[in-house]
Amino acid sequence: MNLSELKEGQTASVVRILGEGPFRRRLLEMGFLRGTEVYVEKYAPLKDPLELILKGYHVSLRVDEAARIQVENVRD
DSSP states (O other): OOGGGOOOOOOEEEEEOOOOOOHHHHHHHTOOTTTTTEEEEETTTOOSEEEEETEEEEEEEHHHHHHHEEEEEEOO
């Protein structure tokens, strides 16, 4: 499942980051590492971007960027 498919209030753990180059490196530097818990705080009014909480800080990603992050173990 992709991170962009989660609903507000759900938590999941990162499985892998798709893509290459600077985009992938940037996500890894922000803490999107395998096994990291990611909580979907909220979506913007027009559903893009979404606000996430991981490792104690807030991150906003566009929906197309979140679609490149695969997650598992989804919990409400």
